[in-house]
Amino acid sequence: MEASIESGRAGQRPAIAEVLRESIRQGMLAPGQPLIQASIAEAMGVSRIPVREALHALAAEGLVTFGEDGGARVTALAPEEVDELWTLRALLESHMAPAIVRTATPADVDALRELVAAMDDLEATAWSDRNFSFHQELHRLAEMPHFADATGRVLTMIEPYSRVAVSVLQEQSEAQAEHHQMIEALAAEDSDELARLLLHHSHRARKALLAYAAETAKPVDPQAVATAAARSLADHLGA
Amino acid sequence: MEASIESGRAGQRPAIAEVLRESIRQGMLAPGQPLIQASIAEAMGVSRIPVREALHALAAEGLVTFGEDGGARVTALAPEEVDELWTLRALLESHMAPAIVRTATPADVDALRELVAAMDDLEATAWSDRNFSFHQELHRLAEMPHFADATGRVLTMIEPYSRVAVSVLQEQSEAQAEHHQMIEALAAEDSDELARLLLHHSHRARKALLAYAAETAKPVDPQAVATAAARSLADHLGA
DNA sequence: AGAGAATACAGTGTATACACTTAAATGTAA
DNA sequence: TTACATTTAAGTGTATACACTGTATTCTCT
Structure with missing residues (x-):
């Protein structure tokens, strides 16, 4: 994946895309979960602009999907x-x-x-x-x-x-x-x-x-294994 | 690649990332060429915000590389x-x-x-x-x-x-x-x-x-085959 | 009570504005 | 002329503000 140093000039920031990518990978943000720009921005202490950029990058990586209504969600795979x-x-x-x-x-x-x-x-x-x-x-x-x-x-x-x-x-x-x-x-x-x-x-x-x-009935449901801590973050970010 | 319909809500726009991707693919924007946000924004008739989003998406695809100075360039491959x-x-x-x-x-x-x-x-x-x-x-x-x-x-x-x-x-x-x-x-x-x-x-x-x-001396130089029309667009976007 | 219209809300898209950084250009002194 | 300091310009990063859209909610009328 991309180098961890997101940018030289604004590099001291914790790299928004990185945080989201890891959260998705580790299942803290479950597939299908809505990613509300304002919530993420607030949680990260930045405006929506850099959040949007991160979401677009993650969408290009396939981890995030923009729905027809414009809303971003964690990609859910069949x-x-x-x-x-x-x-x-x-x-x-x-x-x-x-x-x-x-x-x-x-x-x-x-x-x-x-x-x-x-x-x-x-x-x-x-x-x-x-x-x-x-x-x-x-x-x-x-x-x-x-x-x-x-x-x-x-x-x-x-x-x-x-x-x-x-x-x-x-x-x-x-x-x-x-x-x-x-x-x-x-x-x-x-x-x-x-x-x-x-x-x-x-x-x-x-x-x-x-x-x-x-x-199992519900075929693949990573939500089920999200930890308690994970859930609280997810809830904070969720709608 | 992503579906061509970039977004339902703002979908009637010509999809900035699409245009850039095609321009790079077809060699109109040569590897190594700087991608100046303001120039692209003006050329496309939008502000820098959606341009930045497109650049970040393309960076995640590997087509664009952000340098240490923050500037984006068309990725040049060794x-x-x-x-x-x-x-x-x-x-x-x-x-x-x-x-x-x-x-x-x-x-x-x-x-x-x-x-x-x-x-x-x-x-x-x-x-x-x-x-x-x-x-x-x-x-x-x-x-x-x-x-x-x-x-x-x-x-x-x-x-x-x-x-x-x-x-x-x-x-x-x-x-x-x-x-x-x-x-x-x-x-x-x-x-x-x-x-x-x-x-x-x-x-x-x-x-x-x-x-x-x-x-050949200069190992791989797609610039050399860019067409005249392509050059003019490239020049317009270039620094 | 229920159907329909009007309103409020939540969310996105993006233009503008400003702070900051780097590099170039300019000016000045030796 | 060259070296150095100063200013200027070009570019990026991002916060704010506003317009738009769909959805839920409330209000009204029957």
């Missing part, structure tokens, strides 16, 4: 769309495997190993956060900025939905086991194995998510 | 980036082949065949326009909106650079021949062949572009 995005993620991520193996230094591998080890016994929310970082770090190693960018975008879009799966199923432990395998494949410089693992990683998670969606 | 994007395009496009074959109706195929036939003897600029439409149409048929979106984004980003190759090399006739083959593969419902052709299509074009870049 199950088929989530499915498609998981497929896209699998394709992009597995394609980066050779580059990752090629450019990763032993120090990189160690850092990743440590990161994954630190995730072993985290609860769902904290684990999801680290999980996102782990994959982003992997992408960064490939030194393919546009692949990483596209993949990061997709990861961000599906994250609210992934979190449902992580919190509900035994998904977390399986994914975590695969993370360890990925580190070993990386250490062994086995790019085919890494690609295979990344493909499998996505496909399994995708299937788990869809299975969960199928067996 | 040769490695163009190379990477061609690879990305090949990957995405070829992956859509089975879905395209699956969902295309005979009427769709006929329409595409006609479109391609109409391109046979066009000069470079007009051909490039139709070429873009042809591929977009192909993506649309796959009924995979997020794949199509990502691919369209990439196509747009590399378009100014592709045009250089089309105008300088015999690229156009080779690409056109491949287009005809794609139609036949599609008509024969041979998705493997279609995927192969799409891969080859990108890889060959990519190599041709890089070869051209290597043998």
